[in-house]
Amino acid sequence: MIQVLISGLFLGGVYSLLAVGLSLAFGIMGVLNLAHGSMAVLAAILYKKTLVLYPFSPWTFCVLATPIFLGFGFLLHLIIVAPFRHLSLSAGVVASLIASLGVALILEDLFVWWQGWEPISTYITFPTFNLMGLKIPGLRAILLGMAAVTIGLSTLFLKKTDPGRSMRALAQDKEAASLYGINPVFTSMGALGLATILAGVAGIFYSSLYPLGPREGLDLTLKALFIVVAGGMGNLRGPAVAGLALGFIESFAGVLFTYTSTDTVVYSLLVVYLVLKRGGRQQ
Amino acid sequence: MKPWQMSFSIIILTALLLSSAVFSKGYVGIFVFSLIINGTMAVSYDIPGRSLGLISLGHAVFFGLGAYCFGISISKGLSFFPAVILSVILSFVGALLVTLLMAGLKHGYYSLATLGILIIFQKLFETLESITGGSAGLYIPETISKLHCNLLAAFLLLATAACHVLFSRSRWGLYSKETEASEEAAEAIGIPTRTVKILCLMTAAIPACMAGVLHLARNSHVSPVSGFSLTLSITALLASRVVPLRGILGPLIGALLITAAEEVIWTKFEGFNQAWFGLILLGAALYQGINFKRRKTISAAAENPLSR
Numbered sequence: 014m015i016q017v018l019i020s021g022l023f024l025g026g027v028y029s030l031l032a033v034g035l036s037l038a039f040g041i042m043g044v045l046n047l048a049h050g051s052m053a054v055l056a057a058i059l060y061k062k063t064l065v066l067y068p069f070s071p072w073t074f075c076v077l078a079t080p081i082f083l084g085f086g087f088l089l090h091l092i093i094v095a096p097f098r099h100l101s102l103s104a105g106v107v108a109s110l111i112a113s114l115g116v117a118l119i120l121e122d123l124f125v126w127w128q129g130w131e132p133i134s135t136y137i138t139f140p141t142f143n144l145m146g147l148k149i150p151g152l153r154a155i156l157l158g159m160a161a162v163t164i165g166l167s168t169l170f171l172k173k174t175d176p177g178r179s180m181r182a183l184a185q186d187k188e189a190a191s192l193y194g195i196n197p198v199f200t201s202m203g204a205l206g207l208a209t210i211l212a213g214v215a216g217i218f219y220s221s222l223y224p225l226g227p228r229e230g231l232d233l234t235l236k237a238l239f240i241v242v243a244g245g246m247g248n249l250r251g252p253a254v255a256g257l258a259l260g261f262i263e264s265f266a267g268v269l270f271t272y273t274s275t276d277t278v279v280y281s282l283l284v285v286y287l288v289l290k291r292g293g294r295q296q
Numbered sequence: 297m298k299p300w301q302m303s304f305s306i307i308i309l310t311a312l313l314l315s316s317a318v319f320s321k322g323y324v325g326i327f328v329f330s331l332i333i334n335g336t337m338a339v340s341y342d343i344p345g346r347s348l349g350l351i352s353l354g355h356a357v358f359f360g361l362g363a364y365c366f367g368i369s370i371s372k373g374l375s376f377f378p379a380v381i382l383s384v385i386l387s388f389v390g391a392l393l394v395t396l397l398m399a400g401l402k403h404g405y406y407s408l409a410t411l412g413i414l415i416i417f418q419k420l421f422e423t424l425e426s427i428t429g430g431s432a433g434l435y436i437p438e439t440i441s442k443l444h445c446n447l448l449a450a451f452l453l454l455a456t457a458a459c460h461v462l463f464s465r466s467r468w469g470l471y472s473k474e475t476e477a478s479e480e481a482a483e484a485i486g487i488p489t490r491t492v493k494i495l496c497l498m499t500a501a502i503p504a505c506m507a508g509v510l511h512l513a514r515n516s517h518v519s520p521v522s523g524f525s526l527t528l529s530i531t532a533l534l535a536s537r538v539v540p541l542r543g544i545l546g547p548l549i550g551a552l553l554i555t556a557a558e559e560v561i562w563t564k565f566e567g568f569n570q571a572w573f574g575l576i577l578l579g580a581a582l583y584q585g586i587n588f589k590r591r592k593t594i595s596a597a598a599e600n601p602l603s604r
Contacts, residue, residue: 110408114530115577115578118570122570122571284397
């Protein structure tokens with residue numbers, strides 16, 4: 014039982030990381046980015062390809078690949094946010110949702126073409142240590158710590174730095190922020206860049222722990238969206254906690270049911286939660 | 297809908313009805329059948345899509361429900377017509393449950409929930425192996441001839457088009473437009489918005505269920521991936537949106553274009569069919585954004601002649 018809890022904690026840490034990025038993008042730009050999970054898969058593939066040449070640890074690669082993912086975020090902004098900034102909030106959400114679904118579908122086929130159907134696994138051997146009779150895998154513990162640090166740094170960035178404050182101001186009132194000299198285009202570009210970096214880090218960590226299919230991007234996005242809806246759109250603390258909860262749910266469902274049933278349980282919870290919360294009414 | 301649009305729609309529907317009677321076998325027969333099924337899905341999708349402005353990513357849920365209800369009825373020993381009647385009743389109940397769940401949601405949340413529902417059904421039907429055949433799906437014997445299947449599909453398309461026209465011209469159609477414009481304002485003037493949404497969504501769900509029944513009757517096989525298919529949902533979405541014409545003409549021409557594009561994509565770009573759909577989807581969304589900006593610039597210039 015405790016081993017399942019620990020496993021859920023590790024999985025939840027990665028989900029939290031993924032969801033925090035998505036929540037950031039929604040909170041600041043009102044974008045439900047369905048290509049978010051595909052960015053995680055892209056990061057995992059890039060890491061796997063790099064491992065063949067240079068045996069970087071996941072955390073070293075995360076630091077090195079940050080500028081690349083910032084660039085991907087900017088590119089994504091040009092495709093799924095910038096063209097719809099003149100639309101009303103509801104029309105903009107739907108248009109960016111459709112555009113990001115298009116990007117996700119394109120990327121999924123490209124991933125299969127690039128690296129084949131086999132799951133991406135970048136597991137590196139790491140010692141396991143004992144803590145009061147419990148077996149704690151060293152790599153998982155380090156990655157969980159890194160995920161917590163990454164979320165903490167993102168929160169600090171948003172609260173204590175000027176670009177972070179600009180992003181929060183934009184999330185609160187776009188017009189008022191513009192009057193104070195904040196450039197909405199550059200600021201939202203930065204926000205999506207940060208969200209994409211978080212997705213990339215989550216993808217690298219996930220593939221270090223579990224095999225990740227090249228077509229799993231949309232699945233990851235949906236789980237992250239579930240976490241974001243459950244934790245509260247636009248804030249970072251809620252999705253981080255809800256991510257951990259989903260990790261536990263999945264781990265327990267994995268023990269109680271089969272693999273496909275686990276997904277059914279998770280998605281059923283998403284729909285039930287959406288319906289109970291009547292998310293649309295609060296928009 | 298303008299008179300020329302109505303005339304053109306009638307010409308297309310008549311042409312499809314005649315083609316379904318003439319071409320029932322071989323490649324052309326399959327193409328005509330796909331065209332009619334895509335047309336039915338697009339026209340039915342357009343009912344809540346246009347009047348309520350709801351973007352569903354899970355319209356194929358109803359298609360899959362219809363196909364599976366029919367398949368299970370046939371595998372339990374029922375003949376064609378009793379199986380159709382039973383599957384209509386079962387699909388109606390299933391569609392009503394889904395619709396009741398979805399009716400409270402708006403905008404992006406609705407799209408998200410419909411996508412979630414689609415995946416739930418896909419996984420659920422994979423899990424219930426003893427009833428649904430698991431991921432391999434259901435195989436049924438031929439129950440009616442291909443000619444009859446094509447003709448029934450063509451009549452289904454006609455009935456769906458009639459439903460679309462009647463709904464948009466009825467008071468419920470007007471209510472739904474008012475609901476789309478502002479749900480709060482609609483409620484304030486006494487429009488039962490939830491009932492409007494349920495009625496609108498059910499009008500779209502039943503033809504999709506029937507399309508699923510006929511798909512299985514003609515192809516004899518359905519699996520969770522082909523029945524509850526995201527590609528099918530996207531095809532319906534694209535076909536209803538790709539041609540910016542109101543009424544049934546837009547979805548009909550859209551279905552024609554998308555089915556033709558689908559054939560080219562499946563034969564010429566093996567392995568990249570999903571990417572091509574993504575590209576079309578992206579193009580359609582970007583067109584919407586660019587077109588809105590252009591219209592906004594034109595209207596701003598018209599309001600302020602000095603800015604020219």
